[in-house]
Amino acid sequence: MSLLKVAFPSTVEGLTGELVPHFGHTPAFTILEYDEESKEVSNVEVLQNAPHQQGGCMQPVMFLKNAGVNSVVLGGIGQRPLMGFLQVGVEPYAGIQGTVKENFEAFVAEKLQKMAKASCNH
Template identity: 30%
Template structure:
């Protein structure tokens, strides 16, 4: 299993499409065997799904995420676990322990100059 988490200052970054980094974890037998922070290289929104697929990721943990990104990830068989906040390492450990708190109904919509995440 390979898990990617939207990343900023050791916290889950709250907007998938605007993340500039992911922390990617290699997991074997339910344990993290390695992790590294990788830059998206300026990629955003739609191109992030391909970026993650190329990195071998099969699960994404994030805060908010738009419908288009959810669809793009699903088409690549990448599981999305949105609505997460807190320290990235702790959230991955929660996932592996089977008790990650996330909300699959979270979806970001853009409104004018800002954006709003809602169910």
Template identity: 30%
Template sequence: MKVAVTYENEQVFQHFGQTSQFKIYEVKDGTVSSSEVVSTGGKGHGSLAGFLKDAGVDTVICGGIGGGAKAALAELDIQVLPGVSGAVDEQVERLLAGNLEYDPTIQCSHHGEGHKCHD
């Protein structure tokens, strides 16, 4: 299993389509075996789904995410767990323990400066 988390300063970045980095975790036998921070190389919104698929990711943890990105990830069989905030390592540990708090109804539909998709 590979889990990608939108990443900025060790925290879950709050807008999937604008993230410049993901922290990607390799999970084996229910525990993290390795992790690395990777740059998106300037890719954004729609192209991020292909970027993650090419990296072998099957689960994404993020803050806000738009409907188009959700659909693109679903089409590639990548599970999306939106509405998450806090330290990335802690959120992945919660996922593996079965107690990650997320909100599948989160959907960002605006792209103005300074917006928040959720609190």
């Protein structure tokens, strides 16, 4: 059994919440733990994000890394936190407009692209 944790910057509703288009201003992170082989979700957790502060982009990156997250599906992100994810070994993926559930389904179906460059320029 190979468990993975995938985080989604989201509104606070969990699976029905929307993927937030700006990583640094997300109110929460929905984290899904699932078995890579069976594709079964074993846990859904919604964690509140700390308030966004100028220059504090690494705080949510380390928060997710310390929560055991392996991958993050993003609506949009600046260069500094994107590089932070790459440096700490969390795989960033470009999400689609829609709910966490829709993005998770696209992630599991391998329809999302890995992110190599920022989509926000703040």
